[in-house]
Amino acid sequence: IMGAKYNGDKWDNFYEQIPISLLDHTNGNAIYNTSHPLMERLVGQLEVEAPCPYNSIPYDYRMSQMWIEGTMGLVPILAPKIMLNEEGENITLSNNTAMFNKWGNMFKEQHPFKETPVIHNYAATNLIPRHLGPEYIIHGAKLYAPWDPTRTKITLIVSEWFFDRSTHLLMHLDEKDHPFSEVVIMLPPNVEAHDDYDNMTAVPTRSQHRGAPDYMDLCEAEVNTEWFMFTNSYHHVSNHVDLMFTPGKYQPVTPFTPATYPFCFKFPYCKETVNTAQFFKPGHDKVVLDFDILYHTKTRNEFCAEWRNKFGDESEDLYKHKRVLRRKKVIGPSGPTGTAYAAYLFKYKKDSMYKFTDRSLYGARAPFIKIFAKEEKLDGMSEEELAKRVGSMGMENSTDCSCFTFESLQT
Numbered sequence: 001i002m003g004a005k006y007n008g009d010k011w012d013n014f015y016e017q018i019p020i021s022l023l024d025h026t027n028g029n030a031i032y033n034t035s036h037p038l039m040e041r042l043v044g045q046l047e048v049e050a051p052c053p054y055n056s057i058p059y060d061y062r063m064s065q066m067w068i069e070g071t072m073g074l075v076p077i078l079a080p081k082i083m084l085n086e087e088g089e090n091i092t093l094s095n096n097t098a099m100f101n102k103w104g105n106m107f108k109e110q111h112p113f114k115e116t117p118v119i120h121n122y123a124a125t126n127l128i129p130r131h132l133g134p135e136y137i138i139h140g141a142k143l144y145a146p147w148d149p150t151r152t153k154i155t156l157i158v159s160e161w162f163f164d165r166s167t168h169l170l171m172h173l174d175e176k177d178h179p180f181s182e183v184v185i186m187l188p189p190n191v192e193a194h195d196d197y198d199n200m201t202a203v204p205t206r207s208q209h210r211g212a213p214d215y216m217d218l219c220e221a222e223v224n225t226e227w228f229m230f231t232n233s234y235h236h237v238s239n240h241v242d243l244m245f246t247p248g249k250y251q252p253v254t255p256f257t258p259a260t261y262p263f264c265f266k267f268p269y270c271k272e273t274v275n276t277a278q279f280f281k282p283g284h285d286k287v288v289l290d291f292d293i294l295y296h297t298k299t300r301n302e303f304c305a306e307w308r309n310k311f312g313d314e315s316e317d318l319y320k321h322k323r324v325l326r327r328k329k330v331i332g333p334s335g336p337t338g339t340a341y342a343a344y345l346f347k348y349k350k351d352s353m354y355k356f357t358d359r360s361l362y363g364a365r366a367p368f369i370k371i372f373a374k375e376e377k378l379d380g381m382s383e384e385e386l387a388k389r390v391g392s393m394g395m396e397n398s399t400d401c402s403c404f405t406f407e408s409l410q411t
Contacts, residue, residue, distance in 0.1 A: 001039070001063075002114045003030025004139070008125030010363030021076060025064030026113050027121035029139045038107045042066060045096075053082045053091060064113075070100030071108055126253060126362045128244055142362060144244035144253050144355075147179045151250060154294070155228040156180040156203075156237075157221040159214055160187050161379065165233035165372055170200035178241040181225065186210050186217045212314050215335030218290070219304035223297045227252075230338075231291045234376040235368040242365050243294065251355040252294040255364035256286035256342065263287070263360065272332025276318065277343035279310060284343040286356060291368050293338045296353060303344040307336050 003026040011018055033039055042063045049055055054062060057076075065076045075097060083091050120135035128146040132138070147154075156178075160166045166185050173183070183205040187193060193207035194200075212220050218230055231237075244253035257263050264270040264287050277284045311318045315335045345351040357364075370376070 021068040028060035070104035153225040159232040234372040255359035268331040281343035288338040290338040
């Protein structure tokens with residue numbers, strides 16, 4: 001079999017949890033030597049397994065499972081539900097490890113599963129031309145246009161607090177492949193602005209002292225360009241900010257997560273985020289991360305005007321309806337969100353400006369990478385919470401490590 005393994009990046013966040021047989025499998029869109037004795041054995045086994053639960057597994061993946069079981073002794077684990085018969089009783093599968101091991105010993109020196117650069121398997125991954133290589137046969141790629149600097153300018157808004165962490169973002173900004181023509185640093189009223197931003201980055205940078213709580217920065221930021229993106233000083237700009245647009249209409253491609261129980265509703269903050277968005281559009285079912293979406297400045301202004309009208313200039317009435325019913329603190333956003341902005345778009349049929357894609361199906365690349373996760377957690381604590389953490393957990397000896405964070409910085 002000659003073909004390609006998965007070359008997309010949708011699996012990056014859970015790569016270590018994926019079975020070796022799936023990582024190593026050759027996609028079904030491949031070139032097959034139908035006369036090879038191993039191929040005959042694999043196909044014959046697929047026919048034998050047709051009446052049993054293994055038949056629920058795609059044939060290309062199942063052939064990889066056979067090969068990995070034979071060469072590495074790793075027996076695949078099947079989902080419990082497909083291991084039940086019509087009466088709800090467990091099905092006992094035959095043990096084929098010895099047979100597969102015999103096949104492995106017979107053919108492993110031939111390396112029967114071969115890769116070729118001519119074929120690439122992206123399996124429904126959103127891409128721009130930069131991601132493509134020398135391949136001629138492409139499986140499953142959804143190809144979009146990259147950002148065109150001649151068509152639009154984009155501002156980056158960065159929420160900052162008291163520890164000047166945005167300087168870290170700015171000092172590394174010129175190393176990145178990004179679309180930003182200006183940066184605005186949102187500062188607390190009592191923090192002095194830098195006068196040497198031009199020593200940190202070649203991108204024109206200015207500060208703005210916020211006149212409202214920090215959670216209103218999305219609405220308070222003064223933006224001069226048609227579009228902007230939003231992050232905070234606990235993040236870096238990714239090595240490649242791969243903004244995607246539909247060819248022709250030039251709609252920004254925006255990832256969303258379905259607002260379902262597994263993806264959202266079992267998490268109180270996400271559930272409340274969707275509840276808030278549904279004030280704009282009842283039934284809204286798309287969770288859009290604040291830092292993922294490219295905001296249209298004029299539409300942002302209209303959205304924020306309606307937000308303030310509904311919830312007050314500082315969102316003081318956001319949970320007014322819930323405070324009457326409960327005394328517990330509401331776990332949810334304090335101000336406007338990307339999800340609420342998206343709901344506003346759908347309410348007024350402005351969503352046609354965008355191309356929304358389901359990240360659970362097509363994946364997404366983070367435009368910003370969190371590098372100060374521990375600091376963000378500590379900065380958000382009250383003095384009482386911080387003292388309790390120091391006393392009970394030995395904060396000096398604790399650390400937060402996210403291997404994915406550092407891997408992402410290299411992509």
